Amino acid sequence: QVQLVESGGGAVQPGGSLRLSCTVSGFTLDYYAIGWFRQAPGKEREGVSCISSSGGSTYYVDSVKGRFTITRDNAKNTVYLQMNSLKPEDTAVYYCAAEKRRYTRCSVNREYDYWGQGTQVTVSS
Numbered sequence: 536q537v538q539l540v541e542s543g544g545g546a547v548q549p550g551g552s553l554r555l556s557c558t559v560s561g562f563t564l565d566y567y568a569i570g571w572f573r574q575a576p577g578k579e580r581e582g583v584s585c586i587s588s589s590g591g592s593t594y595y596v597d598s599v600k601g602r603f604t605i606t607r608d609n610a611k612n613t614v615y616l617q618m619n620s621l622k623p624e625d626t627a628v629y630y631c632a633a634e635k636r637r638y639t640r641c642s643v644n645r646e647y648d649y650w651g652q653g654t655q656v657t658v659s660s
Contacts, residue, residue: 537561537649541631544654547621551658555616557631557651568634568641569607569614573627573656582643583629584616592640598624621658628653 543555557569570585584605585594593605604617614631632647 537633539631539633539649539651541629541651541654544629544656546657546659549622549658549660551621552617552619553621553656555618555629555631555654555656557614557616559612559614559633562633562635562649563609564607564612564614564633565609566635566637568638569605570632570634570641570643570647571605571614571616572630572632572643573625574630574653575627578627580630581627585641585643586614587639587641588637594641594643596643618656621656623658623660626656626658628655 538560540558568587571583572580573583574580583596586605586607590607602620607614630653631651633649634647
């Protein structure tokens with residue numbers, strides 16, 4: 536059974552850091568691009584970052600560029616989102632998702648095939 540499990544969320548002060556993990560099972564991570572999305576209460580889901588199956592293509596939404604870094608460790612079946620200089624507007628439930636079609640470049644605007652359950656990130660004083 537395909538499963539994606541996010542972890543690493545929590546509460547942090549503005550300016551702090553968190554590292555989110557997305558661990559997959561039931562399939563080989565090497566063949567999938569991974570996207571990170573977030574959704575705050577009352578707001579639409581937003582694509583935050585993605586990484587291609589090879590790791591050669593990454594994307595960051597402008598609001599997190601320079602603060603967030605996405606990486607993947609296929610041997611551990613895990614994708615990470617390092618979040619630095621966190622701001623209150625980063626508060627949301629963060630989801631990882633897998634896209635099984637192997638494009639050269641990743642995109643948060645295509646449909647993803649599998650989704651995790653989400654992990655809460657709260658940034659407040």
